[in-house]
Amino acid sequence: xxxxxxxxxxxxxxxxxxxxxxxxxxxxxxxxxxxxxxxxxxxxxxxxxxxxxxxxxxxxxxxxxxxxxxxxxxxxxxxxxxxxxxxxxxxxxxxxxxxxxxxxxxxxxxxxxxxxxxxxxxxxxxxxxxxxxxxxxxxxxxxxxxxxxxxxxxxxxxxxxxxxxxxxxxxxxxxxxxxxxxxxxxxxxxxxxxxxxxxxxxxxxxxxxxxxxxxxxxxxxxxxxxxxxxxxxxxxxxxxxxxxxxxxxxxxxxxxxxxxxxxxxxxxxxxxxxxxxxxxxxxxxxxxxxxxxxxxxxxxxxxxxxxxxxxxxxxxxxxxxxxxxxxxxxxxxxxxxxxxxxxxxxxxxxxxxxxxxxxxxxxxxxxxxxxxxxxxxxxxxxxxxxxxxxxxxxxxxxxxxxxxxxxxxxxxxxxxxxxxxxxxxxxxxxxxxxxxxxxxxxxxxxxxxxxxxxxxxxxxxxxxxxxxxxxxxxxxxxxxxxxxxxxxxxxxxxxxxxxxxxxxxxxxxxxxxxxxxxxxxxxxxxxxxxxxxxxxxxxxxxxxxxxxxxxx
Numbered sequence: 001x002x003x004x005x006x007x008x009x010x011x012x013x014x015x016x017x018x019x020x021x022x023x024x025x026x027x028x029x030x031x032x033x034x035x036x037x038x039x040x041x042x043x044x045x046x047x048x049x050x051x052x053x054x055x056x057x058x059x060x061x062x063x064x065x066x067x068x069x070x071x072x073x074x075x076x077x078x079x080x081x082x083x084x085x086x087x088x089x090x091x092x093x094x095x096x097x098x099x100x101x102x103x104x105x106x107x108x109x110x111x112x113x114x115x116x117x118x119x120x121x122x123x124x125x126x127x128x129x130x131x132x133x134x135x136x137x138x139x140x141x142x143x144x145x146x147x148x149x150x151x152x153x154x155x156x157x158x159x160x161x162x163x164x165x166x167x168x169x170x171x172x173x174x175x176x177x178x179x180x181x182x183x184x185x186x187x188x189x190x191x192x193x194x195x196x197x198x199x200x201x202x203x204x205x206x207x208x209x210x211x212x213x214x215x216x217x218x219x220x221x222x223x224x225x226x227x228x229x230x231x232x233x234x235x236x237x238x239x240x241x242x243x244x245x246x247x248x249x250x251x252x253x254x255x256x257x258x259x260x261x262x263x264x265x266x267x268x269x270x271x272x273x274x275x276x277x278x279x280x281x282x283x284x285x286x287x288x289x290x291x292x293x294x295x296x297x298x299x300x301x302x303x304x305x306x307x308x309x310x311x312x313x314x315x316x317x318x319x320x321x322x323x324x325x326x327x328x329x330x331x332x333x334x335x336x337x338x339x340x341x342x343x344x345x346x347x348x349x350x351x352x353x354x355x356x357x358x359x360x361x362x363x364x365x366x367x368x369x370x371x372x373x374x375x376x377x378x379x380x381x382x383x384x385x386x387x388x389x390x391x392x393x394x395x396x397x398x399x400x401x402x403x404x405x406x407x408x409x410x411x412x413x414x415x416x417x418x419x420x421x422x423x424x425x426x427x428x429x430x431x432x433x434x435x436x437x438x439x440x441x442x443x444x445x446x447x448x449x450x451x452x453x454x455x456x457x458x459x460x461x462x463x464x465x466x467x468x469x470x471x472x473x474x475x476x477x478x479x480x481x482x483x484x485x486x487x488x489x490x491x492x493x494x495x496x497x498x499x500x501x502x503x504x505x506x507x508x509x510x511x512x513x514x515x516x517x518x519x520x521x522x523x524x525x526x527x528x529x530x531x532x533x534x535x536x537x538x539x540x541x542x543x544x545x546x547x548x549x550x551x552x
Contacts (some may be wrong), residue, residue, distance in 0.1 A: 256327070258281070
């Protein structure tokens with residue numbers, strides 16, 4: 001599920017909205033943007049009464065609440081008044097290093113979340129991505145979106161870092177035991193065909209009605225000149241319905257959603273009931289329109305930041321669409337039928353939703369989960385989004401955090417990592433239970449993932465790392481900590497030892513370099529992160545240069 005963002009400061013009472021549609025049954029995972037918050041809903045529902053609904057707690061940021069199970073809908077009627085433009089402040093100034101915690105947090109840090117499977121399937125066979133281009137799509141825009149998909153499992157390694165291939169490695173951690181043996185999400189994502197649909201359902205589309213399924217089903221029947229179907233028709237394919245900006249959605253206020261349906265029986269709401277037919281996975285992805293400068297709340301890098309493919313395709317909305325598309329593909333791969341990897345007790349947060357609009361190590365991933373984190377999720381500090389921590393191309397000025405193939409750059413959110421129990425941009429292994437030896441006269445030690453001096457993701461909890469510097473004939477060592485992002489409560493820290501004597505303990509987020517001098521030719525640097533709770537925002541690690549002082 002993908003959601004839009006916004007900042008809200010006024011609490012409000014919960015409400016429910018129902019949208020009436022024609023009769024058919026469907027499962028969808030969707031985020032709706034309401035007037036005061038955003039909600040992801042996973043539905044198994046008879047939409048002869050209602051297609052989807054939204055409920056909310058008062059949130060100050062546009063991450064989403066997800067829930068399984070529905071109240072009674074008989075009393076509810078269509079309402080468009082709850083859908084409105086999403087507005088949020090540019091908070092790049094908050095991305096600067098600070099030496100103490102925001103007052104809202106004090107010494108509070110989020111508890112650990114443990115993602116667990118409900119036992120359902122994952123997509124373990126090669127995943128075929130099928131594009132249905134609804135409306136008029138420029139060639140360059142298509143190329144960018146295809147390139148993002150092809151960058152997930154490229155035929156040759158992407159040399160630049162961070163990159164989308166490593167991002168997909170987070171997805172392949174997820175597995176299923178429902179096939180008789182444990183299988184992981186496939187590490188093969190390829191194109192499975194594409195088709196142009198020039199408004200077969202007109203220029204007014206109801207995304208929550210039968211229109212998307214009509215469009216997909218119609219295009220599955222198209223044949224090429226050789227008599228072969230243009231699109232694959234199998235359960236290992238994901239059908240991406242790409243809606244062009246000149247198409248009007250009769251119900252909007254969302255960035256994208258995914259679901260499944262039984263090809264020959266749209267009344268099926270559970271995987272097991274699709275008998276003698278094909279169960280198809282799909283996502284609906286409208287091109288976000290610049291209604292209020294924030295692309296209807298779906299922007300990944302609002303002004304003054306320049307999205308990376310604005311220059312490539314002359315389309316300022318395209319990068320936001322890439323982010324939404326990859327969000328949906330990751331969730332379909334790990335939770336195709338709403339029965340696999342979903343966070344509990346929240347009940348409907350999939351691996352991308354847990355990290356919705358988290359682009360760097362300074363973003364707050366827990367703000368959309370008030371049932372897990374309590375009142376902190378409703379604080380104004382949850383509006384904090386570190387666009388200032390995106391990487392910047394010095395030649396073009398574009399902002400990005402990810403490389404793809406063919407030299408393209410992207411802005412892509414983080415995903416929930418099984419190995420590190422947190423949001424990550426790249427699959428990052430623990431340094432615990434290792435000792436790293438440095439013997440050169442000068443060297444560099446880093447804990448965390450930094451690019452251009454920016455910490456793009458948080459380190460894991462329960463880290464215990466040790467680095468030994470041993471330079472023969474040195475009379476002293478100078479350690480220069482150039483970057484220090486260790487949270488705010490002192491539970492994550494660095495210790496510097498000379499033999500068995502501790503000469504310095506370093507905590508916090510430091511604006512200036514911290515220099516430590518150690519006599520002799522040996523120094524030990526130990527890094528520890530707290531076991532019991534998740535790291536703070538800006539808990540991205542440290543970078544240290546050292547120099548051995550030789551001679552007398």
